[in-house]
Amino acid sequence: MRPSLMLLVFLGLLALTDGALFLHHHQQGIRSAAEADVMKITVAGLGLTDLSLATEARYTRHPAVTDLVVPVMDHPGAIEHFPSGSFWASPVSHP
């Protein structure tokens, strides 16, 4: 077998894998659409402003409505000590 044909077979296998992943992605999309109504009701019904992702500190749990001074409340220029907090930008300033 020519080396280029072997490469083609290998690329074909990769394409098949990616095709299967594409179908999985599509299925995930269908599932997300089916869950969208429940999520919409939960957010609107409970008046939620944030995702329940990083629950270690109040400003990472509710970055959208947190106290603006909280991340540096220990003293001015305090080093952030929560791991996920170091990856959060300051909240967008509000009027």
Place this chain on the structure above:
Amino acid sequence: MISFARQLNLIDYSLSSLWRRRGKSLGVMVVFAGVIFLLASFQMTTRALTDAAADLLAYAPEITIQKMTAGRQESIPLEYQEKLSSIWGIRAITPRVWGYYFNEISGANYTILGLDPHSMPLGDQLGQAIDTGALPEAHEVVLGQGVNAEVAGGDKSIFSLFRPDLSLKAFALAGTFKAETNLLTYDTLFMNLDDARDLFAMAEDMATDLCVTVANPSEVSTIAKKIAALLPDTRVVTRQQVQKTYQAVFGWRSGFASICLLTALASFIIFAWDKASGLTPEERKEISVLKIIGWQTSDVLVLRFWEGVIVSLVSFVVGYTLAYIHVSFFEASLFRPILLGWSVLHPALRLRPSVELGETLLILCLTVVPYLAATVIPAWRAAIIPADSALN
């Protein structure tokens, strides 16, 4: 014109050449695919989270009003609702009581939320988000899946929480939120307004914040300005600002990590340069023989080009595919410790990686192009070897 058959022969020769140096070639490909895997995984994770935030928070309260005192958020008096009655266009104002409860045994932070859902948009349909049970009545609570597993032990129907004075307040379990809502409710205890006030020892005429529902969505910013003018000691947060916050948060996070990962990419390019520029005696001999039998400098350059394209493209596709599998099937497990920090409660990240042409091309340009560029000069140096240099 360069014929297809000639190019195919050159690809064959490139592959044979790569196979002869399989240890070196495989090493480069593994490192290359690893760098692409890391870059693509992080990009897919942050993109999926950004998309989820944008989709979900499109239904966040149109306006949230918080009272500020000395630069800090405080409880807001309910009488502020009356001050807003003169603003035309406000459909409803719903007080919310919410805050945090630290479980000293497990070290987990819970979010306590109390409000009357019937005054919220779609609040009457909230039962659809509850897996078992119903909306909470007095002294009842609906738990997120994470809290249910911890507080109620999965099968308890009654449990107690501490008030600030350490007296106990008992709750009956009214139900649990559906697992689909974990990204929103995993750490949440939802109860009625009076119970939340009692738990936090908050005065009856106070709330944590006020949610404002507006009749005409296009008037939100105008009404927000009117509220800010009427209540100067408050912070008025609109839905648009909530969404912007999340775009900024994940944008920063993505940018910060990308800078770290670009360091890995730079290291890889140096590694590739080092590997590609160091011509071994065998390679010099091979090129000399090729030139003696009639190969031109341009042919050797094309040969090196195909080697670079094969190594970089195969590495790119393998790295990108593995990144998708990592994010989609393994919940981005490599990044979870960074994303979630010391959180004791964290929901399963059922992410739907977003694969967009623009972002794929960006990673392609950030990885494949620098690699080809890093190998082009070594390739040229290899190609201009005098025919007899290695043989003399």
